[in-house]
Structures are given as structure tokens and as C-alpha cells.
Amino acid sequence: MASARRPTMTDVAREVGVTAKTVSRVLNEEGPVAPETRARVMEVVRRLGYQPNLMARNMRVGARDAAIGLVIPDMGNPFFGTVAGGIESAVRERGLTVIVGSSSETKELERSLVATFLARRVSALLVVPSATGDHRYLRAEREAGLPIVFLDRPAMGLAADCVVSSNREGAREGTAHLIAHGHRRIGFIGDLPATLYTRRERFQGYRDALAQAGLPFDKGLVETGHSAEAAAAAAERLLALPDPPTALFAANNFAATGAVVGLAKAGRKDVALVGYDDLPLAEVLDPPLTVVAQDPAGIGAAAAALVLSRLDGDRSRITKTLVPTRLIPRGSGELRPR
Amino acid sequence: MASARRPTMTDVAREVGVTAKTVSRVLNEEGPVAPETRARVMEVVRRLGYQPNLMARNMRVGARDAAIGLVIPDMGNPFFGTVAGGIESAVRERGLTVIVGSSSETKELERSLVATFLARRVSALLVVPSATGDHRYLRAEREAGLPIVFLDRPAMGLAADCVVSSNREGAREGTAHLIAHGHRRIGFIGDLPATLYTRRERFQGYRDALAQAGLPFDKGLVETGHSAEAAAAAAERLLALPDPPTALFAANNFAATGAVVGLAKAGRKDVALVGYDDLPLAEVLDPPLTVVAQDPAGIGAAAAALVLSRLDGDRSRITKTLVPTRLIPRGSGELRPR
DNA sequence: GTGAAAGCGCTAACAA
DNA sequence: TTGTTAGCGCTTTCAC
Numbered sequence: 179m180a181s182a183r184r185p186t187m188t189d190v191a192r193e194v195g196v197t198a199k200t201v202s203r204v205l206n207e208e209g210p211v212a213p214e215t216r217a218r219v220m221e222v223v224r225r226l227g228y229q230p231n232l233m234a235r236n237m238r239v240g241a242r243d244a245a246i247g248l249v250i251p252d253m254g255n256p257f258f259g260t261v262a263g264g265i266e267s268a269v270r271e272r273g274l275t276v277i278v279g280s281s282s283e284t285k286e287l288e289r290s291l292v293a294t295f296l297a298r299r300v301s302a303l304l305v306v307p308s309a310t311g312d313h314r315y316l317r318a319e320r321e322a323g324l325p326i327v328f329l330d331r332p333a334m335g336l337a338a339d340c341v342v343s344s345n346r347e348g349a350r351e352g353t354a355h356l357i358a359h360g361h362r363r364i365g366f367i368g369d370l371p372a373t374l375y376t377r378r379e380r381f382q383g384y385r386d387a388l389a390q391a392g393l394p395f396d397k398g399l400v401e402t403g404h405s406a407e408a409a410a411a412a413a414e415r416l417l418a419l420p421d422p423p424t425a426l427f428a429a430n431n432f433a434a435t436g437a438v439v440g441l442a443k444a445g446r447k448d449v450a451l452v453g454y455d456d457l458p459l460a461e462v463l464d465p466p467l468t469v470v471a472q473d474p475a476g477i478g479a480a481a482a483a484l485v486l487s488r489l490d491g492d493r494s495r496i497t498k499t500l501v502p503t504r505l506i507p508r509g510s511g512e513l514r515p516r
Numbered sequence: 517m518a519s520a521r522r523p524t525m526t527d528v529a530r531e532v533g534v535t536a537k538t539v540s541r542v543l544n545e546e547g548p549v550a551p552e553t554r555a556r557v558m559e560v561v562r563r564l565g566y567q568p569n570l571m572a573r574n575m576r577v578g579a580r581d582a583a584i585g586l587v588i589p590d591m592g593n594p595f596f597g598t599v600a601g602g603i604e605s606a607v608r609e610r611g612l613t614v615i616v617g618s619s620s621e622t623k624e625l626e627r628s629l630v631a632t633f634l635a636r637r638v639s640a641l642l643v644v645p646s647a648t649g650d651h652r653y654l655r656a657e658r659e660a661g662l663p664i665v666f667l668d669r670p671a672m673g674l675a676a677d678c679v680v681s682s683n684r685e686g687a688r689e690g691t692a693h694l695i696a697h698g699h700r701r702i703g704f705i706g707d708l709p710a711t712l713y714t715r716r717e718r719f720q721g722y723r724d725a726l727a728q729a730g731l732p733f734d735k736g737l738v739e740t741g742h743s744a745e746a747a748a749a750a751a752e753r754l755l756a757l758p759d760p761p762t763a764l765f766a767a768n769n770f771a772a773t774g775a776v777v778g779l780a781k782a783g784r785k786d787v788a789l790v791g792y793d794d795l796p797l798a799e800v801l802d803p804p805l806t807v808v809a810q811d812p813a814g815i816g817a818a819a820a821a822l823v824l825s826r827l828d829g830d831r832s833r834i835t836k837t838l839v840p841t842r843l844i845p846r847g848s849g850e851l852r853p854r
Numbered sequence: 855g856t857g858a859a860a861g862c863g864c865t866a867a868c869a870a
Numbered sequence: 871t872t873g874t875t876a877g878c879g880c881t882t883t884c885a886c
Binding site: 855856857858859860861862863864865866867868869870 | 871872873874875876877878879880881882883884885886
């Protein structure tokens with residue numbers, strides 16, 4: 179039972195007593211074919227279990243692979259999973275499949291994935307850039323007309339389409355919400371590395387809110403942690419400060435999870451908290467978690483729509499799409515300082 | 517700036533003044549090539565930005581596509597996302613890429629995804645079967661030697677490798693845990709459709725535990741809901757029963773989330789709860805959520821290992837791998853009935 | 855309505 | 871050490 183050879187179009191043709199080209203015509207519903215010929219072809223196709231070879235077809239047609247390559251940092255992160263789902267369902271109806279790889283947030287892996295995708299001649303590239311990458315190496319591809327869209331974060335050193343959350347405005351709104359409830363010392367727990375685009379933008383939003391309210395910025399209130407565990411420890415450190423914050427702004431889903439855990443461990447139900455990115459159990463926490471909700475499926479859908487229009491020949495200017503966020507007050511953000 | 521033609525191996529060869537075959541030899545590090553020729557080839561490759569065309573290579577080599585097709589029900593579900601991540605990292609070092617599609621739990625979509633993958637001549641197929649599917653249509657492929665592994669749920673009507681969680685034993689253990697804490701009326705909230713493999717297995721485990729303890733089975737305590745919202749409503753219905761349960765077993769992550777929400781809405785902190793599948797915030801809930809934790813990355817890794825060994829020619833008998841679960845007592849499962 | 859020949863980009867099997 | 875020829879499975883082009 180060693181891998182049996184799959185039947186080819188020629189096999190089908192021989193069996194029917196016609197030429198490969200005729201079979202091709204039937205299968206692609208192209209040009210005139212006698213109804214009875216068509217029927218006989220279909221019958222043999224079924225009997226032999228013939229499956230057209232897409233690789234061969236694409237090659238001959240000179241078409242690119244009917245796939246789009248997607249690079250995300252981490253599949254297990256539901257944020258990126260949902261983004262990927264949004265993309266997949268949007269492009270599927272166009273007959274495109276999605277090839278994914280995860281970069282684990284390293285530029286080396288990202289680049290090797292991109293190289294694999296390019297070698298496969300994918301029709302388009304969708305990339306969540308890794309934190310420290312540089313994307314000048316994609317310039318030639320872009321100029322050759324390959325649609326490339328960056329997601330969640332813009333490219334570095336390359337002018338290209340991108341679709342991102344309204345990070346800065348969302349973070350500003352979340353922080354302003356805390357300020358509106360009387361807080362003057364607000365801790366910030368951000369992602370790692372601190373140079374990460376989303377981290378920087380959200381940090382700017384945080385500072386915008388402070389500035390708008392005329393509040394001083396205290397570097398000592400800024401903490402960092404990439405995992406929930408690290409964020410929990412960060413929250414505990416902030417609370418242990420001599421002059422601790424009365425509220426926390428957690429700038430991503432892991433940070434929010436960690437902050438909740440950290441507050442719980444410290445037994446502090448009096449500290450206000452706003453998270454960036456919603457969590458499934460947010461409403462049943464004690465207190466229920468106030469968040470700045472992102473729209474991951476919307477980000478995926480927007481990126482997919484952009485890629486499809488580029489594939490359709492849209493040569494208009496490069497765009498930067500901001501997908502809006504939404505503040506959802508649930509309780510934890512409305513606590514007032516003691 | 518219409519899609520410029522990518523340089524081919526022949527373009528490189530002409531530029532260097534050699535034959536395509538020589539370039540091929542350099543790029544594949546195959547056979548003897550004069551060092552200076554190699555250097556010149558590499559230089560031109562770089563200058564032209566040449567990218568080998570994998571489609572053409574695979575076709576000529578008669579090799580299948582260096583990709584494995586993965587069908588999952590839903591990318592946004594972190595359970596499947598983590599499974600996918602486990603697979604991807606395991607196969608990447610073998611130079612394989614993962615092509616994913618989501619079936620949305622429908623057999624039609626699953627089948628069309630599988631057809632796409634087969635047309636692409638993927639090297640192997642990894643499928644989380646949709647709830648109601650029938651997989652006899654894959655028999656020919658299996659017999660032709662294509663490695664096919666089913667995940668999370670076994671195939672229907674087809675003898676094939678599969679990797680699943682130890683659903684029945686895990687559910688038995690979770691339920692027995694509740695019984696050990698004095699509960700005699702335990703509600704079951706399961707997935708939809710009720711014919712779903714994991715739902716049936718976990719339900720069996722639930723009944724096993726009851727039987728072992730000599731407790732009666734009450735059909736009225738069995739509820740269903742696919743989403744967290746539906747599960748929350750189910751929990752509320754159960755609690756509103758004339759003779760309500762004192763404990764709940766929620767048979768998947770959405771059910772567990774929903775049960776937590778439902779109990780919170782009803783203001784019931786006295787009802788014991790055990791969830792199947794862990795949740796990120798389980799430990800900070802009030803009370804902290806006791807779960808039967810699955811090992812999604814382990815499931816992915818096991819499936820990947822199996823596929824790789826099949827690709828390496830392992831023709832031994834079909835296997836069914838059970839990935840163990842682990843009971844994590846945190847509080848909600850240890851509440852005693854009033 | 856159907857077929858014959860050529861070729862997509864690459865490599866296997868030879869030969870030189 | 872390098873080149874030549876042929877062909878993977880399909881579609882294009884043109885002929886019948």
C-alpha cells in the first residue's frame with residue numbers, strides 16, 4: 179500500500195477515449211462540450227476518484243497559488259485566533275485558502291515564514307509584524323505588485339497597507355475613564371518589549387489622558403510583563419509602592435488577566451482597573467471588569483477586504499485603517515479612590 | 517506597476533552564463549559545483565531577488581506539497597487555537613507548513629476544505645471532524661497512503677488514526693469529585709449537538725461516576741448549550757427546578773464560562789461547579805473554578821508526531837491516542853451541599 | 855465539438 | 871564540473 183499514484187487528467191481522458199484537453203474543458207466548464215461527452219467524463223472522474231492537481235494548474239496558468247499567507251505571533255492567543263478566523267471566512271468565498279504560521283514574535287521566524295510563503299507564490303501576504311522586525315526586505319515584492327497588508331501593527335521601514343486598532347485613542351479613553359472617577363495615580367501595565375507598536379501607542383494614549391487632565395506623569399507607575407504571570411507580579415509591585423496607584427490600566431489581554439490575578443492575590447478589591455481588550459469572563463469577575471474592547475474579527479475582516487480589493491487591481495494609495503475600540507464600563511473602572 | 521514577472525531559474529542561469537541545472541545544483545546543494553560558479557550564482561540570485569518556485573519543484577519531484585492540511589471547527593476558540601499552535605511548532609522543524617481552514621462545525625464546509633487540500637496535494641491531513649460528518653469519502657485517500665489523523669474526535673465510518681482527550685475518564689473524575697464532596701444531584705451542561713463525540717463521551721463519564729456511587733440518573737438534570745450565553749441560561753433553568761441540583765458539571769469551556777455567568781447572575785455562590793477544560797481566569801473567580809484541565813498543546817503535539825511518523829513510513833496499526841486530563845481543585849468543586 | 859503541439863519552472867537521468 | 875534532453879500535470883493556442 180505504498181502511496182499509489184493518483185489518477186491524472188490523462189488517465190481520465192484515456193479511459194473516456196478523449197484528449198486531456200476535453201476533460202479539462204469539462205472540468206473548467208470552458209468552451210463547448212457535447213453533453214454526452216461531458217456525462218461520460220464526469221462518470222469516469224467519479225469512478226477513478228480523480229482530483230485535479232492544483233499545483234500543476236496554477237503553474238501552467240501562471241497564476242499564483244490560490245492561498246494567502248498569514249503570519250501571526252501566536253495561534254493560542256484568542257485575539258489572533260479571532261483575527262485569523264475573520265480573515266479566513268472573508269477570503270474563503272473567493273476561493274482562497276489561508277496558510278498560517280506563527281512567528282513566536284521573533285523576526286527570524288517571521289522572515290523564514292514569509293520566505294516559505296513567497297516560494298509557494300501565495301497570492302497575498304498578511305503579516306502581524308514581530309516586535310523587532312524590519313520589513314525593507316519586502317520592498318521588491320511590493321513593487322512587483324504582491325498585495326501585502328500588515329495587521330495589528332504597521333510595517334517597519336516599508337510603506338504598505340495596514341489595519342490596526344485605534345490603540346492610542348482607546349487607551350486614552352480608558353485612562354480618562356479612570357481619571358473621571360477621581361483617580362490621580364494610575365498604574366500602567368504594558369506589553370514587552372516596550373518598543374512594541376501597540377505597547378507604545380497605548381502608552382501614548384495613557385499619557386495623553388494624563389496630560390489632558392493636567393495630571394503629572396510618574397515613571398514609577400509604569401510596569402511591564404508579557405505573560406499573565408508577569409503582569410500579576412507587576413500589579414503586586416505597583417501596589418507595594420510607598421505611594422501606590424489607586425487604579426490600574428492594563429494594556430492588553432494578558433496584562434488584564436494578570437492584573438485581575440494580582441489584585442485578587444493581594445486581596446485588593448478597592449483598586450480600580452481598566453483592561454485593553456475584552457475577556458470572556460469579564461462580567462463575572464468581582465468587581466466586573468471594565469474594558470476597552472477591541473474588535474479582532476473586524477480587524478481580520480478589514481484586512482481581508484483590503485487584500486481582496488488589492489487583488490482586484492485596486493492601485494489606490496496605501497491606507498492605514500483604524501478599527502475602533504469601545505469602552506465597556508462594568509464596575510472595576512468605576513471604583514473611586516478611597 | 518502591474519505584477520512584474522518573477523525571475524526564474526533560467527533567468528538566473530542566463531545572467532550567470534550557465535544552465536538552469538547548474539543553478540539548481542547550487543540552490544539544492546546537490547552534486548559538485550565549482551566554488552566560483554557557486555559564488556557567481558549566489559550573487560545573481562541575490563541581485564535579481566530570485567525566489568525558487570516551490571510549486572514547480574514539487575511537481576517535478578513528484579513530491580506532494582510540503583504542507584499539511586488542518587481542519588478545525590473554529591479558530592477563535594482558544595482550545596483549537598492552542599491545538600493548532602502545538603501542531604504548527606511540531607511540524608515546522610521538518611520544513612512543513614500548516615494550511616488551516618475552519619469548518620464552522622458543518623460537514624459541507626469540512627468536506628470542501630478537505631477537497632481543496634487534496635487538490636493541493638498536501639502531504640497529510642489533520643481533521644477535527646465536524647459534528648455530523650461521515651468520513652467514508654476519505655477511504656480511497658487513506659488506502660493510497662495519505663497520512664490522515666483525526667483530532668479531538670474520531671472519524672465516522674473510517675478506520676484512521678486519532679488523538680483525543682480522555683473525555684470519559686476526565687468527566688468521570690470531575691463528577692466523582694463532586695460526589696465525594698457530598699453532592700447527590702448534579703446538573704450536566706453539555707455541548708450541542710448531543711450527538712457530538714466529546715459531548716457523548718463526557719456524558720458517559722458523568723453517568724459512570726453516578727453509577728459507581730450508586731446515585732440515580734435524572735434526565736431532568738441534563739442541559740445543553742453551545743455558546744456561553746446558552747449555557748448560562750441552562751444553568752439558570754437547572755437552578756430554577758423544583759428539586760434543583762446542588763452542583764453542576766460543565767462539559768466544555770463555553771459551558772463552564774456560561775455556568776459561571778449563570779451562577780453569578782443568579783447570585784448563587786453556594787452551588788458547586790466543575791468545568792471540563794481550563795479557563796485563564798479560573799483561579800480568580802469567586803469561588804475559584806475547579807476544572808478538569810485538558811492539554812490542547814499536547815493533543816496537537818501528539819497528532820503532529822503521529823503524522824510525522826506516518827510520513828516517515830510507519831505502517832503499523834491504526835492507533836487511538838488518549839491524551840490525559842488533570843483535575844485541578846480550586847474551590848468551586850469543593851463546596852458542600854447546604 | 856475536439857485534438858495536437860508546445861510550454862509553465864523545475865529536476866531526473868543521462869551524457870560529455 | 872557542467873550541459874542536454876525529457877517530462878511532472880495541466881492549459882494555451884491554433885488547427886481541424
